[in-house]
Amino acid sequence: MDPGHRKATGRTSKAGATTTYVSEVASTSSRSEPNGSRAPLRDVPADAGRRGPARTPPLSRPANGAKEPQEKPQGRAPRARPGKPCVRGNDARLPAPPGTRTARARESPAAPAPPAAPAPPASSLCARGARSSRMPRARAPKPSPDPAASAAPGGWKPRAVLERLRLNRDEISAAAQVVNRVVDRLLRRMQSCESEFKGVALLNTGSYYERVKISAPNEFDVMFKLEVPRIQVEEYSDTGAYYFVKFKRNPKANPLIRFVEEEILSASKMLLKFRKIIKEEIKNIGETDVSVEKKKPGSPAVTLLIRKPEEISVDIILALESKSSWPASTQEGLPVQSWLGTKVRNKLRQEPFYLVPKHAKEGNVFQEETWRLSFSHIEKNILNNHGTSKTCCETDGVKCCRKDCLKLMKHLLEQLKKNFKDRKEMDKFCSYHVKTAFFHMCSRNPLDSYWDPRDLSLCFDDCVTYFLQCLRIEILEHYFIPKFNLFSQDKIDKTSKEFLSKKIEYERNNGFPIFGKF
Template identity: 70%
Template sequence: MQQVLKRLRLRSEEISAAARAVNALVEQLQRALQASEFCGASVLRSGSYYERVKISAPNEFDVMFKMELPRIQLEEYSDSGAFYYVKFKRNPKGNPLSKFVEDEVLSASGVLAKFRKIIKDEIEKIKKIVMQRKVPGSPAVTLVIKEPKEISVDIILALESRSSWPPKTLEGLPVGEWLGRKVRTKLRQQPFYLVPKHAKERQSFQEETWRLSFSHIEKDILNNHGNSKSCCETDGEKCCRKDCLKLMKYLLEQLKKKFEKREELSKFCSYHVKTAFLHLCVKYPRDSFWKPEDLHRCFDDCVGFFLDRLKEEELKHFFIPEVNLFSPEYINKRSKTFLEKQIEEERNNGFPIFSEF
């Protein structure tokens, strides 16, 4: 496992080159947004690179442009827990997003279309950057930097709300025994975000909904992950939590690569791995469980826990427990059974896939 982790470690010169290219792009987009309806937008970096669990190469970045909203009212969509209509309690003329309000609802599709157009117009001025085709239901505008190396950057607009988190998050974020009840209270005092992600409605999408996002909280947790406050700090004891997460992400990544021509694994993503991992950290909160010398056993526990989630067809959203990420409405049983079989085969044979590709 240590040899695999060495291969996955990012090289500092690659990180520096990628970060320079992404930062230059983000600065240019921010200048363009300042001259638009999104003039109040500021940058919120999230995703695996900023959580320091990126593997293989610094070739994928997630960047949020956040806009703080005045007083808003959320109306839950179809008892979903995760998707909401956004309404303004007041609609002052000074609100730059007021032009996107239709029948009192802030139009997610209208906001996203305008946001996408501004970015498209701006990157047409830049050589060696292309925009990917829009993915139905996705909140991201995906740009690909072609040189010096190909880097994919997901740009997402997020609405920031500083009001109380929605009621269905009340039992979520179960980190009290792991990080401490005070830490949980402090995390819940942070703002939450809404991204223009459309809820699935049979074979189509409800295009006016916004989805809750807690990626900033996930980043905080992963960067301050110890039961003791000094875990993995310069002078503190080390743990293997992040190494386990990297190996789990790599396992799924390799399986998706191996079976890329089959559709069974298309719905699975690193967010499923991360969510299961966070639940396992809650189950085993003590740093003593995650000693670096116990990496093999800890990784096997991660694999076993993920297999259990697949078998039981239940993976609770870490912040919204009513949402089951492995429910049939999101992923069919055939796909879950297929992934379960492939992981078990790898586990029984010492993970030969780690040496492939």
């Protein structure tokens, strides 16, 4: 049977609350990610609730008291960035990344002008993972306060915003205790001998373990992984992301054989039974006020709502683990060669891949038997080992502002979704979109020096510029599956992308007043 021609069912998905592409713990309005999930709290990271020591700048910075211009710019001028353009043969569709910054005075950013136009021809696009041609900045040693802590162009203060986003250690510990108690109870039930899911184990992924969680510890993701040996996957409708799952053999001893229909492992049937076991066990938990939320069409998660001591939402996601080679659609993905190195890429591709019961959508109905690829564990690895230097951001290593830029990008989208929660144009945007754009920025600007903490406002502006370009040309390639466009017309309509683009432009031109709301 040709999977691309398998008839879509008119049934709605049996999943829980939306948590697509999981791996994010954002606010309730922007929590979902196309292939990640919010991670449970097992151990509080050592640096939660505090920042690492500020490194001594090797070169001079603006004199004490120097401030950025305070007037509200009407646009932004592109910065001059010399360097020989390089060609990305297969990626001419992608927006041109913000180029390498030349030596410049931090205290005097370029005068504002209209944003950059959409992608230039392929000849001007940088090669995937090509190293930045950024020129070193010449400074004479002169101690001074970190300019990133002072006002950025437009008057907003990046460090002050990040300080407000920092999680409270006591709140994290309290939430962890409650969440872990419920999750451990469910895990023991799943592992009981009469359960079809007795081989499940926890997979710790998501923004908490990536250490980019923002706001409050009130939403978490838990992934229950289940190893399924000897399976084969068949790509659904040339998507690159959605697959039918079949067993190479169907032994009667296989507890999952009851979920097989016409040789295909049914995602909807497995999710239905997974949800049923959770609902039954939740009724037996008397010491915690917890309930199961109504399922939402197309979602792979079973969502729990814990009401005491604080309201906490927990998404539980079933994930099939395969230790086979990654599907062919990922062959050109994960472009970290010039950033983390070819050896690191090869090692990451030797890790298992996961399939979550997220159904492909055909028009207004869902194909309920499909599974979607998930690489949330690889995303966690990348973010926790994100520097060209192996000691980047370690206690005694050189610091960078990569994670700070991601936190600000996530916060920007989260605030906009809150501010325009009644507008349907914002419904389909999620933190995974900005996370994907951020990964592409890291690949295009791999050097740690590009992400100098003293350039935080400029690096953040580059990330915003790239995200706007993706919105304008309606292309945001999945970081692991290049042919899967997260901004395609069938996923997010042009009107919604234009709406978000205008709101981001307004915020950037006026010093991000949205950061002061809520």
